[in-house]
Amino acid sequence: MSYAWQLSNSSIGVGFGTAALGGNTYDVVTMALESGFRKFDTAEAEWWYDQGEVGRSLTDFFTKKDLNCDNLEISTKIPPWSLTSFSDIRLHASNSRQELVGSCEDIYPEESQEGVPFPLDVYYIHAPQCWKGWHPRCDNPPSTLDLRDAWKAMEAVVGLDYTSKRIGLSNIHPNELLDIIQFVNERIEGGENNPTPRLPDAVQAHSDPIDTSRELRELCLEYNIEFVSYSTLGTQHRNVPENPVLTSTVVAHIAEKHSRSVAEVVLSWALQNDMSVIPRSSKKGHIEELSRLLTSPVFLDSTDLEAMETLSSDYIGEL
Template identity: 25%
Template sequence: MQKMPDIGFGLWKVDRDNCADVVVEAIKAGYRHFDCAADYGNEVEVGEGLQRAFGEGLVTRDALWITSKLWNTFHDPAHVEAACQRSLNDLQLDKLDLYMIHFPIALEYVDFESRYPPEWFANPDADNPEMRLASVPLHQTWAAMEGLVEKGLVDQIGVCNYNSALIHDLMAYAKVRPSVLQIEAHPYLTQEKLIRLAKQYDIAVTAFSPLASKSYVEIAMAEQSDSVLTEQVVKKVAEAHEKTPAQVILRWAVQRGTSIIPKSTDPGHMRENLAITDFSLTERQMNTITALNANRRFNDPGVFCEQAFGRFHPIYD
C-alpha cells in the first residue's frame, strides 16, 4: 500500500483565480501530496493545475497522492458515491488515493445543481438562513465510504475531526479500517492522547493548520498575537539550527510522527516548508515546544457554527 508523503500541500483558502498556477508551482517545488476537499471550492482549478503538470511532464499521476473529502451534506449513503465522483470529475482523475469524512456532522442534503459546494447553510438566500442537521448515523456513512474502496474509486479512506470516542466507535464496526485521521494539531493544541490512540490503532495522523493561528488570522478566527512563530522558545530553537521558526514548528510536527499539510502561495515559502528534512530537534527542544500546549483550538465547530451559522454545535468537549 502506498504511503502518504510526510509533507503535503493544503488547498484550503487557495483562491480559484490562481489555484491552477499554485498547484503547478507546488509540484515544481517538490510537493507530491495535495490535500483537497469539495468544500474548498477549488477542485476544478486543482484539476486544471494537475493536468498542466502532467502535460508538461513535471510529474506522473503515480507519483502523486491526492486526498479529497466528503462534505457534510452528502453523508447519506445515497449521496456518498455521487459526491466522490463529483470530486473525481472536477480533479480530472480516475481514482483518489484517500477520501475522508470531512466532519462528523451530517447536514441536510443540497443537490449539486442547487449549489456547489453547498457549505453550511441549507437555505443561504433566506431572511434567516439555517444550518440544518440530517439524521444520518456515522456508521452508515462509513459503510458507503467502504463501498468506494470496493468499487475502485478510492484506494484508502479516513476521517477528519474525529475525537477519541468516535475513533473507538469507528473501529468497532469498520470493515475497511481508516488509514488516516486528519486533525488540527500544533504546539498550542498538541492532541497527545488522540495521536497516541490513532497510532495504537495503526491509523496515520495528518496535522492540519500545523502553524497554528497562521491560517485563521485572515478570516478573523485568530489574532496576529496568537502566532506560535513569535514564541521565544521557538525563535531560540530556530536560531540554534539556523532555520526559520516555521521550519522548526513543521519539523516538530513531523518528528513527533504526524504528516503535515502546510499551505503557501509564495514559491519561496513553498520550498522553505519542504526544507525540514536536513535537521533534527533534540529531545529537550521537542519537549520545550510541546510544553507550549494550551489546548487552543482555532477550527472549532462549537465556536464558529454559532458565530457564523447561528447554531451551537460542538463536537469537542
C-alpha cells in the same frame, strides 16, 4: 477482483494544503508542483476550496511536462451535507477522482495484471455532521446518514469501487473515532464482507505545539491510523492578538540554532511526533522554503523536542 490497498504509518510525510487559496488556487498549486510537491490535500466544500482548479493545475502540469502520475497522492473530502445516501457518497467519490486525477493513466496493482483507474490517495468524510456556523451549507442541511452508515459507503469507495486507496475521517472527536473502530471490528468478527469492513486509514485534525490533540493522536497511533495535522502553524488561535506558535521565543531560538525558519521547526516537530502535515502558502518563496521539508524533514534533536513540549503546558490555562 480485490485491491485492498492498506498503508501503514510509513506514509507519514509532507503534503501541500489548498484551503482558502481562492482565485489563486491554480497558480499556487502549479508553484507547489514546480517546487517538488506531489502530495496535495483539497475538499469538495466550495467557499473554502476550489477542487476544480486543483485538478486543472495537476492535469496541465503533468500533461505539459509529459510526466506520469506514479508518485502523485491527492486527497479530498466529502462534506457532511453530502452524506445523503450510500450511492451518493460513492458517486461523489467517483466524481472527485475524475476531477482531480482523471487524466492519469490506469494503474496495475502488483497482485493483478488487471488495470484500475488511477485512484485518489485518501477520501475523507470532512466532518461527521453539520453544525451551524461551520459552513453556509450547514445552516439548512438536508437529512443525512449517521456516521456508521456513511462509513459503510466509504468502505465501498475503496473496497468495491477502487476510487481511492484509502479512506479517512476529518474533524472527528476521539469518542466518535472509537465508535467507528468498534463498529468495524464488530462487523469483522461477524464475517461481514460486502463491503469489507475497514478501519480508517487516516484521520485529519487540528494539532499544533500548543493545542496538540494528544488524545486523538494517541488513539491513531494505537490503531495504526495516519494522523494528518492541519493548521499546524497555529492559525486556529484566533482570539489572541498574535499567533502564539509563530511568535514563540522557544521556537525562534530553535530556528536560529538550525538556520531554519520558524515554520520548518514547527512542521518538523509534528513530523517527529508521528504526524503528517499539509502546510500551505500562496507566496513562492515560502513554498520553496516549505519544499525543503521534502528532502530534509527531520532535524530537531531531543533537547529541541523537550523545549517544544513546554509550549503546551505554558498555554494550557489559556486554551
